[in-house]
Amino acid sequence: MNPSQPSAPVRILVIDDTPSIHDDFRKILISRGNDASLDAAEAALFADTRSAPVADSFVLDSALQGQEGLALLERAHQAGEPYSLAFVDMRMPPGWDGIETIRRLWQVDPALQVVICTAYTDYSWSETIRQLGSSDNLIILKKPFDNIEVLQLAHALTRKWQLARKLAARMWDLASEVERRTDELRTAEARFTSAFAASPIASTIQYNYNHCFLSVNPAFLELTGQSMGDVIGHMPGELELWPEGKAWLDGVSRGDRLRKHPAKLRTRDGRLRDVLVSTEPIAIDNDACSLWLIDDITDRLELEQQLVQSQKMESVGHLAAGIAHDFNNLLTAINIYTEEALHECQPGTRLHDDLQEVQAAGRRAAALTRQLLIFSRKQFSELAPLQLAEVLDRILPMLRRLIGEDIELVSEWDSGLPMILGDENNLEHVVLNLVVNARDAMPNGGEIRLALRQTVVLASQTARHPEARPGQFLVLAVADNGCGIPLEIQQQVFEPLFTTKGSGKGTGLGLSTVRTIVSQHKGWVELTSSPGAGALFEIFLPAAPVGTVLEATGTAGAGQPASDRHRGTERILIAEDDDVVRNMLAVLFPRYGYQAVLAQDGPDALAAWEKGGGAFDLLLTDMVMPKGMSGIDLARELQSRQPDLKVILSTGYSAELLQQGTTPPIPGASVLLKPYRPDSLLAAIRNTLDAAAAAS
Structure with missing residues (x-):
């Protein structure tokens, strides 16, 4: 219970079986009138009357018997208006004597200051102490008493009671504060314990003086592969956790702080994990300890390495694709010129043999560019x-x-x-x-x-x-x-x-x-x-889904010579930005009867189409060209003007790449992959034109 603060006026209880005694106390403590001698004595006693309690601040209650006094005390105590002082007569027949009355009063209010008033020597001081116990709340006043002595006791003992009340209140406040802070500390410890155990970051507490583990959380056990019994009470060196950490471990044992220090942690099965170690000095039961937070970044580093590898692959892939694209243009011309030269050369001659070697080298080079395109993911598998x-x-x-x-x-x-x-x-x-x-x-x-x-x-x-x-x-x-x-x-x-x-x-x-x-x-x-x-x-x-069947391979025209199967008289518009390929096509097509009009880019091809009146049977265009117009853009534009125009897209990439680009391919267009041979080029042209004729 929190004692209430002292309240004015101060209450005094007088218990005496003689009514005149009550009148005397009232005159002394309440109605002093103009008694100058009493004022002077009081001033001399207290030095400064302004700071001492004034006489009329006392409230006096009277009781003729101990039982009556106890009742008054109980009511006052319950009302929160306790008495500070009681004057108790030693003999009060026929009821309790002073000793019994005081014992009963203190059972209700142990802080009550008591003055025993007696004219007899019934009880010695030692007998009184034996009966009531040693107490600094008890004083004996012999009758007849002096007025100033009574007033002195009243002031001194009530002041003592007030100070005791203030002290008790202060002690209560301090006890409450200690209890509050203890509860807060207990709550904080519970929260720390809960957070420590539930943290996904591996955590441990070690004594600094011997490096032994005091506590570890489940995340630490999961990371290291250790069991609780293997860890608690042991040192990291016994578990060989830090193969490269002697220098910074010594620093931590001295109380150094670490902030995300990169380190290698060896798990129980011998694997090395990349971790970031942070430590914070703490005290547990007055022992210097270190709280460790161990963040496993192995997976993150692997992802970062994969990202770097992916970016490296992308960069190298772009380079490889660019080289392969340009190389394919050169190989297209080399292969076609070589094959055409072989047709005009006598078999068995030195020149014929040399040209065959050139042809074989061209095929090997084509295989190399194909490998580059596959590596750069610009060439797709056609399943x-x-x-x-x-x-x-x-x-x-x-x-x-x-x-x-x-x-x-x-x-x-x-x-x-x-x-x-x-x-x-x-x-x-x-x-x-x-x-x-x-x-x-x-x-x-x-x-x-x-x-x-x-x-x-x-x-x-x-x-x-x-x-x-x-x-x-x-x-x-x-x-x-x-x-x-x-x-x-x-x-x-x-x-x-x-x-x-x-x-x-x-x-x-x-x-x-x-x-x-x-x-x-x-x-x-x-x-x-x-x-x-x-x-x-x-x-x-x-494995392929059940029921998948092999596709039949067409053999139409296989018995005819290439020159006979591939000839034609149609008009072909060719858009090719590579000079070598364009010049080679200018020579090849007339040999097989075709009328070829050549352009070096998209705008040039549009101009040629307009100049020729749009009477073209087929457009053969490279897919990638300069001046902001690709082969697909060109084909779209010309088909908008001539819907029945047939299109072959020539590319160093695969047909599947066209389907994955931002621009959709031309509906019905054929795709011819570079480097191509004369017969594959002429076959693609002839098949496209014949398919159009059959459809009409």
């Missing part, structure tokens, strides 16, 4: 139903010639495997790259195993690779018993321009191209290898 086992059967003789006699090629696959949706040329390229890499890993000979099998990937197995998913797959496996690939570079081997071969022995594009092609087939590549134990590459390709 069609195929039996992968049949594709492998067809290229096995070529693969055996390629690897040489000192390496054995073992092939194994069953009949009846499901089909896939694939690009035959690109998948041949995948097998060729993997077999060549296997050959180069065995300079002293060895064995290459080429296998094909069917498998089902379950949902529980998809963690094996980021691109893995459940379903039915064909697995193309290429294994060797060569030098193997160290674990630390197994992810790098798929990066562009990375090679484990010596200078001049590899482009660094092979496995990057393999991964790109396989991704375009909605599959993935898994690598298993270790130094000295060979390497196993497994290509997972999704």
Whole structure:
């Protein structure tokens, strides 16, 4: 209970069985009149009467018996108007004597100041103390008493009572404040404990003097792979958590603060995690401790590295695509000029043989540009139903010639495997790259195993690779018993321009191209290898839906010579910004009877169309041209003027790229990929024109 503040006037209780005594107390304490001697004595006693309580501030209540006095005290106490002082007579027959009365009064109000008034020596002081107990609230006043003595006691004891009340109130306030702050501290500790346990950031508390763990949260145990029993009471050195942290660990033990300090943390299974460490000195039970916050940033760093790698791939891809595009224009002219020259050259002559070498080199160069475009994702796989086992059967003789006699090629696959949706040329390229890499890993000979099998990937197995998913797959496996690939570079081997071969022995594009092609087939590549134990590459390709059938290959006109099948007399408008290709086409088309009008860009082609009166049967246009008008823009504009105009788009990219661009392709337009040969160019023109004639 909070004691109430002292209130004026001060209340005094007189308990005496003699009524005249009550009158005497009233005269002394309340009605002093003009008693100058009393005032002088009071002034002398208290020095400064202005600061002492005035006499008429007392309120006096009287009781003739102890029981009556107790009743008055109880009512006053319940009303919140307690008595500060009681004058109690020692003998009050027939009721309680003074000792019993005081005992009862103190049971109700232990703070009550009491003066025992007695004319007898019934009780000695020691007997009184024995009866009531030692107390500084008790004084004996002998009768007859002096008025000034009574007044002195009244002032002194009521003042004492007031000060005691103030002190009790202050102590109550202090106790309440301590309790409030204790509750706040207890709440804060509970919140800290809850936040510490629930925090997703690994946290720990360590003693500074011995580095032992005092407490850890579940996130810390999950990150490190430790159990609570393994950690509490042990030092980090015993758990070998910080392989590179001696310098900064010593600083933390001295009370240093860390703010997002980068470090390596070794988990229980030996893995290293990248973390940021922050520490804060704290005290627990007067012991110096450190609170650690350990933020695992391994995944974030991996994502950042993937972003950097993606940006690098994009930059290199743009460069490769630009080179391949320009190179394809040159190869188009080289291949066509070479093939036309071969037709006019006598077989068996030195010139004929040389031209065949040039033709072969052109084909190899075309394969290289195709690889660049695949790597840069500017060349897409054109998927069609195929039996992968049949594709492998067809290229096995070529693969055996390629690897040489000192390496054995073992092939194994069953009949009846499901089909896939694939690009035959690109998948041949995948097998060729993997077999060549296997050959180069065995300079002293060895064995290459080429296998094909069917498998089902379950949902529980998809963690094996980021691109893995459940379903039915064909697995193309290429294994060797060569030098193997160290674990630390197994992810790098798929990066562009990375090679484990010596200078001049590899482009660094092979496995990057393999991964790109396989991704375009909605599959993935898994690598298993270790130094000295060979390497196993497994290509997972999704099986085609049940009921997929192979497409028939047309053979119409196969028995006719190219010159006869491809001739025509139609008018063709050609838009080509590359001078070499444009000049080559100017020579080629007249040889086969076509009337060719050539333009170097879109606006030039529009001018030629207007000059010729719009009487053209077909537009052959490059897709990418200068002056703000692409081949698609040109074709659109001319078809708006001549709706029946047929269009062939020539590009170094793939047809699928056109469908993914911001500009939609021309409806019904054919696509001719560079570099092309004369027969493929002329066949595309003839087929487009004949299809139009048949439709009309």
